[in-house]
Amino acid sequence: xxxxxxxxxxxxxxxxLAMMTVLGIAMIxxxxxxxxxxxxxxxxxxxxxxxxxxxxxxxxxxxxxxxxTLATSLGGLLxxxxxxxxxxxxxxxxxxxxxxxxxxxxxxxxxxxxxIVLGWLGLTVLVPWIRALTNSTGTGILxxxxxLAIMVIPTITAISKDALEAVPRSxxxxxxxxxxxxxxxxxxxxxxxxxxxxxVAVILGMGRAIGxxxxxxxxxxxxxxxxxxxxxPTHTLTTKILIDMGESTGVQRSAxxxxxxxxxxxxxxxxxxxxxxxxxxxxxx
Amino acid sequence: MLxxxxxxxxxxxxxxxxVRKAEERAARYDKAATWAVWSFAGVAIGILAFIIGTIFFRxxxxxxxxxxxxxxxxxIQAGGGxxxxxVSSFYLAxxxxxxxxPVGVGAAIxxxxxxxxxxxxxxxxxxxxxxxxxxxxVFGIFGMVIFxxxxxxxxxxxxxxxxxxxxNIPTVMRTTEEAMAAxxxxxxxxxxxxxASRWETVKxxxxxxAMPGITTGTVLTVGRIVGESAAIIYTxxxxxxxxxxxxxxxxxxxAANIWHMYTEGAxxxxxxxxxxxxxxxxxxxxxxxxxxxxxxxxxxxKKLGTKEAR
Numbered sequence: 001x002x003x004x005x006x007x008x009x010x011x012x013x014x015x016x017l018a019m020m021t022v023l024g025i026a027m028i029x030x031x032x033x034x035x036x037x038x039x040x041x042x043x044x045x046x047x048x049x050x051x052x053x054x055x056x057x058x059x060x061x062x063x064x065x066x067x068x069t070l071a072t073s074l075g076g077l078l079x080x081x082x083x084x085x086x087x088x089x090x091x092x093x094x095x096x097x098x099x100x101x102x103x104x105x106x107x108x109x110x111x112x113x114x115x116i117v118l119g120w121l122g123l124t125v126l127v128p129w130i131r132a133l134t135n136s137t138g139t140g141i142l143x144x145x146x147x148l149a150i151m152v153i154p155t156i157t158a159i160s161k162d163a164l165e166a167v168p169r170s171x172x173x174x175x176x177x178x179x180x181x182x183x184x185x186x187x188x189x190x191x192x193x194x195x196x197x198x199x200v201a202v203i204l205g206m207g208r209a210i211g212x213x214x215x216x217x218x219x220x221x222x223x224x225x226x227x228x229x230x231x232x233p234t235h236t237l238t239t240k241i242l243i244d245m246g247e248s249t250g251v252q253r254s255a256x257x258x259x260x261x262x263x264x265x266x267x268x269x270x271x272x273x274x275x276x277x278x279x280x281x282x283x284x285x
Numbered sequence: 286m287l288x289x290x291x292x293x294x295x296x297x298x299x300x301x302x303x304v305r306k307a308e309e310r311a312a313r314y315d316k317a318a319t320w321a322v323w324s325f326a327g328v329a330i331g332i333l334a335f336i337i338g339t340i341f342f343r344x345x346x347x348x349x350x351x352x353x354x355x356x357x358x359x360x361i362q363a364g365g366g367x368x369x370x371x372v373s374s375f376y377l378a379x380x381x382x383x384x385x386x387p388v389g390v391g392a393a394i395x396x397x398x399x400x401x402x403x404x405x406x407x408x409x410x411x412x413x414x415x416x417x418x419x420x421x422x423v424f425g426i427f428g429m430v431i432f433x434x435x436x437x438x439x440x441x442x443x444x445x446x447x448x449x450x451x452x453n454i455p456t457v458m459r460t461t462e463e464a465m466a467a468x469x470x471x472x473x474x475x476x477x478x479x480x481a482s483r484w485e486t487v488k489x490x491x492x493x494x495a496m497p498g499i500t501t502g503t504v505l506t507v508g509r510i511v512g513e514s515a516a517i518i519y520t521x522x523x524x525x526x527x528x529x530x531x532x533x534x535x536x537x538x539x540a541a542n543i544w545h546m547y548t549e550g551a552x553x554x555x556x557x558x559x560x561x562x563x564x565x566x567x568x569x570x571x572x573x574x575x576x577x578x579x580x581x582x583x584x585x586x587k588k589l590g591t592k593e594a595r
Contacts, residue, residue: 017391021412086325114512181315211420213515
C-alpha cells in the first residue's frame, strides 16, 4: 500500500514537471500579450501596422521590420535550402563512408557555432566584402540572408537526411533495377518520396531564420526605413526588439512587445503548418 | 513489300538511336548532377572551414594571450582581459543545467514511462514544440519582464538561468526521451517481472541504461547555453569588472559581452581585440564540448558493449 502511494506521488511530481512546458509557453504568451496591450490601446492597430516608426511623434509602425524579417528569412532559405538539400542527398546517396563522416560532423559543428560569433564574422569579414563589391554600406538584407543561409543549413540538412533515409530501400532498388541512373533515381523517386519531410525541414529552417537575432543584428544596418536595395540598412522584428528594448519606456516599449507577439504568432503558424504537412503525409505510410 | 521492310528497319534504327541518345543524356545528367552535388557539399564544408579558420586565426594572432584570458576587464582603458566573462559563461551554464536537467529529465520520464497517449501528452508535446520555436529574443524580453522585474531578481545569473531553462527544456526532454526509447523493452519487462515497481524500474534499469544519451545531450546543452546571447542580454547583464560570486549577482557571459563591445565599442580603443578574443574562445569552448560529447558517447558505448559481451 505504501509502495503504491509512493508511486502515485512520484507520478504526479513527474506530471507536474512535464506540465512545465505548457506552463512556460502559457506564461510567455500571457506576459507578451499583457505587455503589448498598451500599444494596441493607445496607438491602435492601424498605427502599429503602418510603416512609420518615429516614437517621438507617436508613430509605432512595424511594417518595415516585418518586411525585413520576411525578406531576410526568405533570402536565407533561397540561398541555404538548395545547399542543405544537396548536402542531405550527398550524405545519404553519394558520399563514401569516410567523406560522409567528415561532412556530417562538419555540418553538425556548424549548428553549434554561436550566432553572435557568426554575426561577428559577418560584420568584420562579409560586410566589408559586400561594401567593396557593391559600393554601398555593405550592411542589409544581402549580408543577413547569407548569414541566415549558413545558419539554416544544419537544420534543413539534418531533417532532410532523416526524410531521405526513411524512404524504403526497395524504392531505390526498384528504380536502379529498371535501369535508371543514380540521378534519375534521386530526382524522380527519392526526392518526391521524401518531399513532405523535406518540406518540414524547410519550414523549420524558416522558423530558425525568422527568430534569429544576434547574427542579423550585427549586419542588418540598422535603419528604420524600407531598404532601397539589398545592400542598404534596414531592420527586422528581432533586431528592432533587441536594439531598442534597453532604452524604451511606455508605449514604445509596449510596441516592442507587440513585435514579440507577432514573432510568437509566426512561430505558432510554423507549428500549425508542420502539423498540416505531417498529417497529410500520414495516410501514405 | 521491300519498301515496307526498309521502312521498319529504318524505324528500328531511329528508335534505337533515340533510346541510345536518351541513355547518353541520362548518363550525362547523372555525371553533371554528381559533380554538382559534390561541389555543393564542398562549398558547405568550405564555409565551415573558413569560419573556424578565420575566427581562430584572428583570435590567436590578436588576442588570446594568458594575460588576456585571465586578465581583468577594462571599462574605459585598453588592455582588458576576459576572465570574469569566461567564469560568467560557465557559471550561467551550470546554474541553468542544475535547474533544467531535473525538469527536462523528469518530464521525459513521465512522457516515455508513465503517460498514456491522450490529451495530456498531446498538450505537453504542444508545449514543448511551441517552446522550441519561440525566438530567443522573445525569451529574453519575457525573462526580463517576469524574472528581472516581476520577481525582482534584477539582472542576475538566476534570472538568466530561469529564462534559459525554459528555452532548453524541449531539447533536454527530446534527447532524454530518445535515450530512453533506445533502452530495450525486455529490460523493463524483466525488471517488472521480478516485482519491481514502475519507478524502481526507471530508477535502477531505464535511467542507468539511458545515461550515455542523457550525458551527451547535457554536454551539448552546455554548449548551447554558452553560445546563447539574445536571451541573456536583458536578463543577465553585459559587463562586469569582478567575478560574480552569487546567483543573484549580475554577470557578463562572453556572448553578451561581445554584443556590449560592439554597441559600446567606442569606450575602449581595443574593443575589436576583445571581441575577437571572446569569439575565438567561445568557438573553442563549443568545439571542445562537441568533442567531449562524442568522446563520452564512445566511452559509454565501449563500457556497455563489454558488459553485454560478458
